[in-house]
Amino acid sequence: xxxxxxxxxxxxxxxxxxxxxxxxxxxxxxxxxxxxxxxxxxxxxxxxxxxxxxxxxxxxxxxxxxxxxxxxxxxxxxxxxxxxxxxxxxxxxxxxxxxxxxxxxxxxxxxxxxxxxxxxxxxxxxxxxxxxxxxxxxxxxxxxxxxxxxxxxxxxxxxxxxxxxxxxxxxxxxxxxxxxxxxxxxxxxxxxxxxxxxxxxxxxxxxxxxxxxxxxxxxxxxxxxxxxxxxxxxxxxxxxxxxxxxxxxxxxxxxxxxxxxxx
Amino acid sequence: xxxxxxxxxxxxxxxxxxxxxxxxxxxxxxxxxxxxxxxxxxxxxxxxxxxxxxxxxxxxxxxxxxxxxxxxxxxxxxxxxxxxxxxxxxxxxxxxxxxxxxxxxxxxxxxxxxxxxxxxxxxxxxxxxxxxxxxxxxxxxxxxxxxxxxxxxxxxxxxxxxxxxxxxxxxxxxxxxxxxxxxxxxxxxxxxxxxxxxxxxxxxxxxxxxxxxxxxxxxxxxxxxxxxxxxxxxxxxxxxxxxxxxxxxxxxxxxxxxxxxxxxx
Numbered sequence: 001x002x003x004x005x006x007x008x009x010x011x012x013x014x015x016x017x018x019x020x021x022x023x024x025x026x027x028x029x030x031x032x033x034x035x036x037x038x039x040x041x042x043x044x045x046x047x048x049x050x051x052x053x054x055x056x057x058x059x060x061x062x063x064x065x066x067x068x069x070x071x072x073x074x075x076x077x078x079x080x081x082x083x084x085x086x087x088x089x090x091x092x093x094x095x096x097x098x099x100x101x102x103x104x105x106x107x108x109x110x111x112x113x114x115x116x117x118x119x120x121x122x123x124x125x126x127x128x129x130x131x132x133x134x135x136x137x138x139x140x141x142x143x144x145x146x147x148x149x150x151x152x153x154x155x156x157x158x159x160x161x162x163x164x165x166x167x168x169x170x171x172x173x174x175x176x177x178x179x180x181x182x183x184x185x186x187x188x189x190x191x192x193x194x195x196x197x198x199x200x201x202x203x204x205x206x207x208x209x210x211x212x213x214x215x216x217x218x219x220x221x222x223x224x225x226x227x228x229x230x231x232x233x234x235x236x237x238x239x240x241x242x243x244x245x246x247x248x249x250x251x252x253x254x255x256x257x258x259x260x261x262x263x
Numbered sequence: 264x265x266x267x268x269x270x271x272x273x274x275x276x277x278x279x280x281x282x283x284x285x286x287x288x289x290x291x292x293x294x295x296x297x298x299x300x301x302x303x304x305x306x307x308x309x310x311x312x313x314x315x316x317x318x319x320x321x322x323x324x325x326x327x328x329x330x331x332x333x334x335x336x337x338x339x340x341x342x343x344x345x346x347x348x349x350x351x352x353x354x355x356x357x358x359x360x361x362x363x364x365x366x367x368x369x370x371x372x373x374x375x376x377x378x379x380x381x382x383x384x385x386x387x388x389x390x391x392x393x394x395x396x397x398x399x400x401x402x403x404x405x406x407x408x409x410x411x412x413x414x415x416x417x418x419x420x421x422x423x424x425x426x427x428x429x430x431x432x433x434x435x436x437x438x439x440x441x442x443x444x445x446x447x448x449x450x451x452x453x454x455x456x457x458x459x460x461x462x463x464x465x466x467x468x469x470x471x472x473x474x475x476x477x478x479x480x481x482x483x484x485x486x487x488x489x490x491x492x493x494x495x496x497x498x499x500x501x502x503x504x505x506x507x508x509x510x511x512x513x514x515x516x517x518x519x520x521x522x523x524x525x526x527x528x
């Protein structure tokens with residue numbers, strides 16, 4: 001049998017599934033919005049508002065996560081202490097948690113009977129509850145973004161050439177100077193790639209907002225509400241098509257910029 | 264090693280964030296086995312909540328396992344040959360196909376699910392059967408299987424292995440099953456664990472694709488979080504953890520072993 005023919009036959013089933021159950025449905029989605037669906041997005045202020053709040057939440061998630069994961073990544077890549085591998089295993093556990101479970105964990109942390117509420121009561125203060133607010137949603141998004149980002153940035157920190165850092169230090173650079181001029185530029189490509197994944201994931205995330213039943217109308221929640229409660233199929237389809245294209249574009253751009261390091 | 268102020272600041276920061284990630288998990292696990300949530304741990308431990316959840320929601324666990332293993336079987340059959348072809352061909356077409364096949368990862372599950380409903384929601388009894396969820400999971404998980412296998416195929420010297428086997432007179436089938444597959448079993452195992460983990464936890468798509476008769480574990484969890492008491496919701500989450508944590512640990516172990524072998528090569 002010819003190589004070409006065999007290659008075609010071997011990859012055809014995967015392509016068929018992709019075409020039938022992804023590309024064609026996506027086409028339906030693009031068309032189902034119709035002129036009405038797309039124009040409603042532009043004219044009705046609440047859709048525009050939800051779009052803006054979604055982008056803001058995603059951007060805030062990305063900035064906070066990158067800040068946390070860069071510090072932790074640099075630290076964990078350099079030091080060895082007893083229990084380090086156990087700690088790493090525990091830190092990557094949330095990778096496998098769906099958004100709903102993360103939402104529930106935020107309730108365990110900051111809900112009415114959460115850890116923060118109990119501690120603040122025990123310290124003689126008020127019962128602090130913020131799970132169901134914007135802060136809670138942000139906390140959930142940061143929660144599921146940290147493990148993935150941390151793994152990428154730790155790998156990048158391990159690849160940094162320690163000689164550069166030593167050279168900078170021996171030339172009299174302050175610790176902050178080393179961070180600003182040596183470490184951060186070296187990790188910048190990984191930070192861009194990880195940040196893009198973080199942003200795209202936060203834009204499309206749904207389970208966490210669903211579990212928190214928060215009143216913040218992030219785009220996926222609006223799509224779900226329009227579809228199930230309002231039966232407004234045109235708007236739901238138009239919004240989700242735009243959302244899909246946007247997250248795909250962010251990831252494609254990041255992958256182009258980082259030369260294949262991103263998802 | 265001299266441990267300066269930087270070390271201790273880094274350690275405190277790392278421990279603080281670790282507490283943020285890990286403490287809620289423990290709080291949830293403990294709440295799931297605590298006899299009285301309002302009294303606390305001093306009220307003693309019980310398996311009552313877990314048994315209650317199993318009576319009411321056991322079906323969702325079984326359905327999720329059924330879907331996860333069906334997804335695994337299909338993604339193996341589709342993904343391994345596809346990865347093999349992509350690894351052997353360097354051309355632009357192959358790269359474009361690869362790019363297309365991983366697209367479902369980048370598009371939110373909500374959008375894919377809505378598209379599936381629009382395209383096939385009215386086809387026969389598909390909408391009400393578990394196959395509808397299976398289709399969604401296969402679309403979403405296939406890229407992960409493909410990439411895990413592809414990564415290993417690109418790391419081994421596939422071309423030379425195949426040439427050596429061909430020179431010994433092996434047919435294509437002998438080469439594929441006797442030489443290629445045994446050499447990439449680590450990637451296949453890692454991809455399989457990934458697919459089962461992802462399928463068991465998939466929620467964004469499944470919430471739209473499910474019907475009251477085809478509720479999966481995460482959909483049941485979402486229901487429990489809004490409708491049930493903390494004890495029950497936590498016990499249900501505990502069941503989920505009991506399924507997912509061993510899978511994730513196994514995956515990390517497999518990937519760790521592959522890294523070690525790769526380093527030695």
